[in-house]
Amino acid sequence: MIKRLLSRAVPEEEWPVWALPSVIIGGFLLSGFLFYLFYFGPGIRDLQGMAYAPTDDDDRVRVEIGGTLFSVPAHYTRNGRTRRSGQLDHASLHVLLPDFSPWREDRAEAFLDTGILSKLLTINIRATASEMPEERVFNAIYRPYIDGSGDVTDEGLQSFAFRADSPYGKKQIFRGLKTGSAAERQRPPLFICDIVKHENPTCESRFNLGTSAQVSYNFKRVHLAQWESIDRNMREIIRNFRAAARRQN
Secondary structure: OOHHHHHHHHHHHHHHHHHHHHHHHHHHHHHHHHHHHHHOOOOOOOOHOOEOOOOOOOEEEEEEEOOOOEEEEEEOOEEEEHHHEEEEEEEEEEOOOOOOOOOOOHHHHHHOOOOOOOOOEEEEEEEEOOOOOHHHHHHHHHHHHHEEEEEEEEOOOOEEEEEEOOOOEEEEEEEEEOOOHHHOOOOOEEEEOOOOOOOOOOOEEEEEOOEEEEEEEEEEEHHHHHHHHHHHHHHHHHHHHHHHHHOOO
């Protein structure tokens, strides 16, 4: 076949002696190179900077997400894309509970732990349009699927079960019993958690930054009793990232 293809361009009597072996060897090397790239080379996520690639560098990275500026020490970031200064639609961060410590080489294994007792808390900041405070989110989105009136836990949370036939049938929702001003009571943190029977239960919470960005964070349910300090520290670290960006202006 190769010989027929070559003969269309060059008469057979004009072929160099080495032409056909060179084509065969070249094809073999090319196929080997492509095989290596496919199985061992960088994947799409690597090329896009989305693959997990933490760093212990504490230099700050200035990013804009949904019109909100952040100045984030690099050792809080989970991948190279988040460390690209400029405008992003999404940033991925991580810390360890309980003190919200950033990545360090000597704690690398703890950041890879995803087991039921893991101390890892992951943070995602996204550009998104949302104007509903937490109380309206609870009433408009979740309440129609709730079964019963809920219970109050010893940790200061309202616990609600979802109907088994609802989209959240294998979840529970917890609402923080916030005190303070009327505005603060309109923003009680909500935690959507896997039920205890789940093999590796996780909780997620979200809050808005204005009307164009949103923060979500995930942690293992075993730490839910510390919800108040987790939520307080989470909001504080985001405030610090925003304040640092303003100081750089």
